Amino acid sequence: MPRFMQLSDGSTTSKTSRPPPVSPGVSPAQRAADRFAVNGNAVVTGGAGGIGAVACRALLEHGVQGLAIFDMYPDRAQPTLDKLQSEFPEATAVFKRVDVTDAASVDSAVEEVEGVFGSIEILLCFAGITGSIHALEITPENWRRMLEINTTGAFLCSQAVARSMIKNGNKGSIVLMASISGHVTNYPQPHVHYNASKAALISMKSSLAAEWATYGISVNSISPGYMDTVLNEGSHLQSLREAWAKRTPYGRMGHPDELTGAIILLVSNAGSYITGADIIVDGGLTVF
Numbered sequence: 001m002p003r004f005m006q007l008s009d010g011s012t013t014s015k016t017s018r019p020p021p022v023s024p025g026v027s028p029a030q031r032a033a034d035r036f037a038v039n040g041n042a043v044v045t046g047g048a049g050g051i052g053a054v055a056c057r058a059l060l061e062h063g064v065q066g067l068a069i070f071d072m073y074p075d076r077a078q079p080t081l082d083k084l085q086s087e088f089p090e091a092t093a094v095f096k097r098v099d100v101t102d103a104a105s106v107d108s109a110v111e112e113v114e115g116v117f118g119s120i121e122i123l124l125c126f127a128g129i130t131g132s133i134h135a136l137e138i139t140p141e142n143w144r145r146m147l148e149i150n151t152t153g154a155f156l157c158s159q160a161v162a163r164s165m166i167k168n169g170n171k172g173s174i175v176l177m178a179s180i181s182g183h184v185t186n187y188p189q190p191h192v193h194y195n196a197s198k199a200a201l202i203s204m205k206s207s208l209a210a211e212w213a214t215y216g217i218s219v220n221s222i223s224p225g226y227m228d229t230v231l232n233e234g235s236h237l238q239s240l241r242e243a244w245a246k247r248t249p250y251g252r253m254g255h256p257d258e259l260t261g262a263i264i265l266l267v268s269n270a271g272s273y274i275t276g277a278d279i280i281v282d283g284g285l286t287v288f
């Protein structure tokens with residue numbers, strides 16, 4: 001599996017090396033495509049549906065060859081996998097039933113994926129849960145579960161994949177799914193545990209970026225605003241959805257596909273000098 005990006009002019013570059021020199025033999029359109037090409041193999045946690053599944057399609061569109069979805073629910077993952085495999089027959093997409101909070105399950109899935117694909121260059125840590133409970137009513141179990149899945153899970157997956165990248169001498173890119181909830185307090189729904197779990201991810205991204213830069217591994221995060229996914233669906237959420245749209249300068253919730261530009265930037269050669277960054281994609285919600 002390629003350790004370096006193969007460019008259309010025959011040269012190679014790595015995610016963290018300088019951008020390729022402008023080559024006279026290559027058309028501007030091809031250079032533009034090269035800039036956002038994503039080579040290698042990827043693991044996407046929480047990729048069975050929602051934002052994760054949309055991100056999987058974007059990775060394959062941009063050239064990822066091997067894709068592994070780590071998620072809890074095979075019934076949700078199977079239709080996603082079938083669709084991706086039929087749209088991208090030249091790629092290999094696999095599902096691993098992984099609970100991201102279980103270090104042993106994460107380690108063995110990473111080892112298996114390494115065995116199938118040979119290497120892992122990209123990790124998207126998108127598995128997560130939400131939940132609205134007033135702070136006075138949150139139980140220790142509510143608190144621990146939120147932090148375990150959203151924060152500890154992302155750490156365990158990042159650690160396992162970074163160990164694999166370093167062992168194989170691979171450079172790579174890790175993207176953590178944070179949220180505007182890590183920057184500002186959500187309103188009107190109360191969820192201090194969710195907000196804390198996402199704020200911790202934004203901090204974790206900076207620490208990991210600092211520690212792993214030496215190995216050529218970039219670590220960044222994305223902070224979406226309110227996106228139209230099942231996480232935010234249901235008639236009981238209708239009034240909240242309206243309130244969120246109203247608070248957003250763009251006047252609407254975001255579509256998951258509107259996150260893919262930021263994701264591809266962070267894992268392609270276009271992002272070769274970006275590490276430790278958080279990209280807010282929120283229709284302007286956090287400008288106030």
Ligand SMILES: NC(=O)c1ccc[n+]([C@@H]2O[C@H](COP(=O)([O-])OP(=O)(O)OC[C@H]3O[C@@H](n4cnc5c(N)ncnc54)[C@H](O)[C@@H]3O)[C@@H](O)[C@H]2O)c1
Pocket residue numbers: 045046047048049050051052070071072073076098099100101126127128129130149153177178179180223224225226227228229230231232
């Ligand atoms: N939808 C939004 O508005 C929004 C905004 C900001 C951030 N986010 C974040 O984006 C991510 C994806 O959100 P989504 O809207 O697509 O939600 P989603 O519920 O559709 O997807 C989350 C996925 O994570 C998986 N998952 C949950 N616990 C897991 C575990 N222990 N192990 C493995 N997989 C597990 C679920 O099975 C699910 O497939 C989450 O981290 C969420 O916090 C969402």
Ligand SMILES: OC[C@@H](O)C(O)[C@H](O)CO
Pocket residue numbers: 130131179180181186189194224225226227231232
């Ligand atoms: O901040 C927006 C999201 O993180 C999330 O969709 C919301 O907080 C769920 O209630």
